[in-house]
Amino acid sequence: MTDTLEPTPDHGAEHHSHGYISDKKRYLARLKRIEGQARGIHRMVEEEQYCIDILTQISALTSALEGVALGLLDDHLKHCVVDAAKLGGEAADVKIKEASDAIARLVRS
Amino acid sequence: MTDTLEPTPDHGAEHHSHGYISDKKRYLARLKRIEGQARGIHRMVEEEQYCIDILTQISALTSALEGVALGLLDDHLKHCVVDAAKLGGEAADVKIKEASDAIARLVRS
Amino acid sequence: MTDTLEPTPDHGAEHHSHGYISDKKRYLARLKRIEGQARGIHRMVEEEQYCIDILTQISALTSALEGVALGLLDDHLKHCVVDAAKLGGEAADVKIKEASDAIARLVRS
Amino acid sequence: MTDTLEPTPDHGAEHHSHGYISDKKRYLARLKRIEGQARGIHRMVEEEQYCIDILTQISALTSALEGVALGLLDDHLKHCVVDAAKLGGEAADVKIKEASDAIARLVRS
Numbered sequence: 001m002t003d004t005l006e007p008t009p010d011h012g013a014e015h016h017s018h019g020y021i022s023d024k025k026r027y028l029a030r031l032k033r034i035e036g037q038a039r040g041i042h043r044m045v046e047e048e049q050y051c052i053d054i055l056t057q058i059s060a061l062t063s064a065l066e067g068v069a070l071g072l073l074d075d076h077l078k079h080c081v082v083d084a085a086k087l088g089g090e091a092a093d094v095k096i097k098e099a100s101d102a103i104a105r106l107v108r109s
Numbered sequence: 110m111t112d113t114l115e116p117t118p119d120h121g122a123e124h125h126s127h128g129y130i131s132d133k134k135r136y137l138a139r140l141k142r143i144e145g146q147a148r149g150i151h152r153m154v155e156e157e158q159y160c161i162d163i164l165t166q167i168s169a170l171t172s173a174l175e176g177v178a179l180g181l182l183d184d185h186l187k188h189c190v191v192d193a194a195k196l197g198g199e200a201a202d203v204k205i206k207e208a209s210d211a212i213a214r215l216v217r218s
Numbered sequence: 219m220t221d222t223l224e225p226t227p228d229h230g231a232e233h234h235s236h237g238y239i240s241d242k243k244r245y246l247a248r249l250k251r252i253e254g255q256a257r258g259i260h261r262m263v264e265e266e267q268y269c270i271d272i273l274t275q276i277s278a279l280t281s282a283l284e285g286v287a288l289g290l291l292d293d294h295l296k297h298c299v300v301d302a303a304k305l306g307g308e309a310a311d312v313k314i315k316e317a318s319d320a321i322a323r324l325v326r327s
Numbered sequence: 328m329t330d331t332l333e334p335t336p337d338h339g340a341e342h343h344s345h346g347y348i349s350d351k352k353r354y355l356a357r358l359k360r361i362e363g364q365a366r367g368i369h370r371m372v373e374e375e376q377y378c379i380d381i382l383t384q385i386s387a388l389t390s391a392l393e394g395v396a397l398g399l400l401d402d403h404l405k406h407c408v409v410d411a412a413k414l415g416g417e418a419a420d421v422k423i424k425e426a427s428d429a430i431a432r433l434v435r436s
Contacts, residue, residue, distance in 0.1 A: 024155075024157070028151065031151040032151065035147040038143050038144045039144055041140055041177075042137065048133070051184065051185040052185065052208070052211050055178055055211040056214065058174055058178045059178070059211075059214040059215055059218040062175070065167055065170060068150075068167065069167045069171075072164055072167075073164060076164075105164070105168040106167075106168055106171075109175070
């Protein structure tokens, strides 16, 4: 009944499309592939495949994740941050701080 | 006599442990968790959770992958590269080149 | 009428503070230190110091640069991007795209 | 006459060529350019140039540093680590640990 879309009182007007909704199917497909990559790496270790080949797959997975993160961040800036900026005031400051912190985590991870 | 030196043409002879074998169980457990993290991120997008929260999970997953990669690389240096270095010659050169290329991919991914 | 919209053809009109101006002295001090670190690494290679010690200094320099970049980006989001978002329209889109591209370069470098 | 170039079996010896010696001139030239890039970024902030342009230069400098680091690391593996591996025992373990730690710092910085 109550599905997952119940209003979230904070960071979200009640309909709150979180920006990436337009591309949601594409994100889900990319994340399915990422899950498959993770499973593949597990299998490679299980089968004791060659380290270097496993490392290559880990780099590929990391790049794929990075791509998703950069896409989500771009969507977030385009929608949530722009909306908050229009409101101005503290709401805008909070959104910017949040975005900057997320960027720092991405750059450093 | 020296059985560790038998040529393994496709680095896949059946008795050729690839260095990380001692910790195999631990790697498999870490990779299971990583699969779970990937699945969790898929679910967050499906449920249209807040972008920033998804980005936080992606950074955590990237760090976890990085940890596995650095562990595998350390094992690889300790075993395969050291063994090859003892042999010397072209085999050693090839192993070092391979390791350096893998490191470059990790640093840049 | 709306004077904030005056075209700044080379984004460098003289009264156009670029956001980081408040902290300019601090940025300049950090960048002076970074120059010193770069000079130090040059000297270490010249003196043929131990590779690993040089690598440690390079990692420190990279982290220092990253810190400056994240600071500038935060300032940029707080000022230029927020201002552009208020204007809306294409100007906002351009600023967001520019910021996202810069973030992607940072994450990948 | 030129005492810095005497061959040294392991880098414990006082003359200790550190592997990158063959390319020393090239490293020094690259590091000179890196110093110039750092100076250029300082000047850009001083002149209050556009944030995004400064960020682009910082990404370029970070990539240049990364290139030097990966080069030094490759040289280090080829020479110091291979030499230590031949000796075996604790000396080899120490070198591998040192290299792995340096790689982890690079990957995470």
